[in-house]
Amino acid sequence: MDPVRLSVLDRSRTREGHTHPEALRDTVRLARELERLGYHRIWVSEHHGVPGVAGSAPTVLAAAVAGATRTIRVGTGGVMLPNHRPLVVAEQFGVLESLFPGRIDMGLGRSVGFTDGVRRALGRDKGDAEDFETQLAELLGWFRGTSPTGVHARPAEGLTVPPFVLAMGEGTGIAARAGLPMVIGDLRNREKMRRGIDHYRDRFRPSVWAPEPYVVVSGTIAVAGTPEEARRLLIPEAWSMAHSRTHGTFPPLPPAERVEALTMTGKERDFYESGLTGHIAGTGEQVAHELETLLKETGAQELLVTTSTYDREALLDSYRRLAAVTSG
DSSP states (O other), X not given: OOOOEEEEEEOXXXXXXXXXXXXXXXXXXXXXXXXXXXXXXXXXXXXXSOXXXXXXXXXXXXXHHHHHOSSSEEEESOEEXXXXXXXXXXXXXXXXXXXXXXXXXXXXXXXXXXXXXXXXXHTOOGGGGGGHHHHHHHHHHHHHTOOTTSOOOTTTTTOOOOEEEEXXXXXHHHHHHHTOOXXXXXXXXXXXXXXXXXXXXXXXXXXXXXXXXXEEEEEOEXXXXXXXXXXHHHHHHHHHHHHHHHHSOOOOBOOHHHHHTOOOOHHHHHHHHHHTSSSEEEOHHHHHHHHHHHHHHHOOSEEEEOOOOSOHHHHHHXXXXXXXXXXX
C-alpha cells in the first residue's frame, strides 16, 4: 500500500497483576520503540478514576515521553477541555512547546468524565461539554494574544502548538468551524465515520492553524503472523469493555487465556462478541488490503492506532508489522 502517516494513542492501560506506575513506564518505553520504527506521533490520554487506565494527567505524561525521545511528535489524545480552565491548558502546552520545540501536539476533547462520581469530583456535569466550542476559542486565543482580559499566557503566547479536535458527534462541525485538524473514529461504524468526515470537509473554514481539512482516522488495528493471533490481541480489551457495560467499572486488562476460559452471561457474551468485531485485524497482507480500502473511502491523511492488549510484546510486534505494511 502507499505510505501513510502512522501514529499511536497509548492510553497507559493497566493490566492484571501489574501496577499503574508500570503502565505509565510502559507508555514511555513504547514511545522509544515507536520512534525507532518511524511512527509520526505518540499521544497519551486523559481518564479520571478508571481502574483500567493510568493515564490521568496527559500533559505531565507527554513531558516524560518527549524527554525520553528525540524526533517523534508527542501530544494528547486528548486533554478534555471542559475539565480545565483554557488559560491553564495554554500554559501547560506553552511549557511543553518551549521545552520540546516543534514536537508537541495539542489534541483536545469534550468529555467530562466516565461516571457521575468522577464528574462530581471534577466539579463538572454533562452540560459542561456544551461549552466546548467557546472554551476552544478561548484556548486558541491565549496563543494568539487576543484575550479580552488583558492577561497574557506565558510562555504560550506567540507559540504555535498544532491543535486537533477529537470529533465525537458535534465535534466534526466544531473542528470545521474552527479550521482545525480532526481526529475521528471508530472503525466499527464506517458509514457514520464517513458522514462525519464529509460534514467536516464540506464546512471547513481555513484558519491560521490549518489552510485545508486534515483528517486523522483512529481505531484498533492488530497485525500478527496469523488471523487467529491477531484476533487474540483484541480479546483483553473486548472483555474489559463488556465488563464495563455490564458492571459499571472499566477493569484492568486480563490475559487472553483467562478471558477464553470464562463462563459469560448472555449479556456479557453479546457485548464481548461485539467488542471483537469491526476492527482491522489479521496478517500483514490482510491488514494492508483493509487499510487501502479505508484510506480510499475516507481520504484520511493519517492513521491513529488505539490498540490496547495485555501482552505488551505482542502489541509491539503488531506495531512493527504495521509499520512494515504502511511504509510502502
